[in-house]
Amino acid sequence: MHVLEAGFETKGRPCVLLLHGFPELAYSWRKVMPALAARGYHVIAPDQRGYGRTTGWSAEYDGDLAPFRLTNLVRDVLGLVYAFGYRHVDAVVGHDFGSPVAAWCALIRPDVFRSVVMMSAPFAGPPALPFDTVDKPAMPPKDDPVRRDLAALPRPRKHYHWYYSTREANADMHRAPQGLHDFLRAYYHHKSADWTGNKPYPLSAWSAEELAKLPTYYVMDLDKTMAETVAEEMPDGAAISANRWLPDSELAYYSAEYRRTGFQGGLQWYRCGTSGTFDAELQTWADRRIEIPSAFIAGRQDWGTYQRAGAFEAMQTRACGNMILCELIEGAGHWVQQEQPDSVNRLLLQFLEATRAGHPEPARVP
Incomplete structure (x- = not known):
């Protein structure tokens, strides 16, 4: 370690x-x-x-x-x-x-x-754990319809946890069309307070309709990769120059390490969760x-x-x-x-x- x-x-x-x-x-x-x-x-x-x-x-x-x-x-x-x-x-x-x-x-x-x-x-x-089941018929595990329901919305969507669990996710980010450094710049920006669209509030349920209220870095458009998603919110040169919490010289450390390793090691954590195996x-x-x-x-x-x-x-x-x-x-x-x-x-x-x-x-x- x-x-x-x-x-x-x-x-x-x-x-x-x-x-x-x-x-x-x-x-x-x-x-x-x-x-x-x-x-x-x-x-x-x-x-x-x-x-x-x-x-x-x-x-x-x-x-x-x-x-x-x-x-x-x-x-x-x-x-x-x-x-x-x-x-x-x-x-x-x-x-x-x-x-x-x-x-x-x-x-x-x-x-x-x-x-x-x-x-x-x-x-x-x-x-x-199931509780008080001795005198009741066994119930099959509940099906979570959220993935299916998100895809069926008028604006079809997908949850990033399941996207991160796909075979393609690592390459989508590691070989992002805009380059890995710019991908990370847009990703960090999109989820920061610098992105003015981040005005969170509690959701009422785990449902497709409620989840669709989340920004696209959490609930993505169905046909887009994460690199394409965050590219739409890439800050301009002036905003990057003005950034004091993550100047380009510090972002360069992340981009150098992820360029060397890729993202799959971290994505395996998401796969453990979405698979339900454990x-x-x-x-x-x-x-x-x-x-x-x-x-x-x-x-x-x-x-x-x-x-x-x-x-x-x-x-x-x-x-x-x-x-x-x-x-x-x-x-x-x-x-x-x-x-x-x-x-x-x-x-x-x-x-x-x-x-x-x-x-x-x-x-x-x-």
């Missing part, structure tokens, strides 16, 4: 682990790590399985998906914590697809991960809540908070039993820790210091 570190100069510091999402890397935490290290933390941010300079995974579309399932991603994180000589960390923080990994870390090993921060992707809890394993934790101190942080202009109807509310009322902070940051879209790092750092430190009061001893194993 390739990791970035801050605060490694002295021993005995409490540890904080930062988990990135898609299509990002450990580098996405570059504006957070120094602030946490300056307050006495040892901060570790890995390139997760399937990303960047971390090795030992297969990018074959027809390869084994099992290594990319959530429980194994938790095992990766646990192995990393142990490799650095910690029996526990003060917090695991996850953004985007790193958010469910962080949530499952908290659910499966609360003894190791003493608090959790989920960013930009609410956690609604584990999948349910749902039964996750039902092992049915009805279990996150009981350690938890927080949620997202941009106020981020549709990710609401893309699955009811998840934001379920996280606060059912999935987490000890949620002590829930904040939407003005002026940030989906890339909240890059767009508004000062606000994120303030909230993270506020949360960490509130939770650390209950665990004051050093966390590193001699």
Whole structure:
């Protein structure tokens, strides 16, 4: 595992682990790590399985998906914590697809991960198990008609999760007609607060009619690739020059890494979810809540908070039993820790210091 570190100069510091999402890397935490290290933390941010300079995974579309399932991603994180000589960390923080990994870390090993921060992707809890079925006829699994219904809309659409699960998705982005760098520029712009169309609000249901209200980076036109979708919102040269949260020199790091690796490693995570292959394993934790101190942080202009109807509310009322902070940051879209790092750092430190009061001893194993 390739990791970035801050605060490694002295021993005995409490540890904080930062988990990135898609299509990002450990580098996405570059504006957070120094602030946490300056307050006495040892901060570790890995390139997760399937990303960047971390090795030992297969990018074959027809390869084994099992290594990319959530429980194994938790095992990766646990192995990393142990490799650095910690029996526990003060917090695991996850953004985007790193958010469910962080949530499952908290659910499966609360003894190791003493608090959790989920960013930009609410956690609604584990999948349910059928209940009270002894004297009732067995019911077949419910069919989710959303994909079919989206395609049948007057303006035919498709959900990006299922697009990301197709064989073509990696090549569509890796070999984008506009070039990979410009593809990423448009993708990051489209999901940021810089795109003025990002004015999110709760959806009332998981239905084609409601999902069609989402921007096209979530619910795409049926006949378009993601590269074609975001190209329609490519910022002009003046907007790119004025961008301070992701100047071209920093975007170049992402584009160089993804040009080398492609996107399939990250796309395998989506395929695990859409296939349903590993749902039964996750039902092992049915009805279990996150009981350690938890927080949620997202941009106020981020549709990710609401893309699955009811998840934001379920996280606060059912999935987490000890949620002590829930904040939407003005002026940030989906890339909240890059767009508004000062606000994120303030909230993270506020949360960490509130939770650390209950665990004051050093966390590193001699």
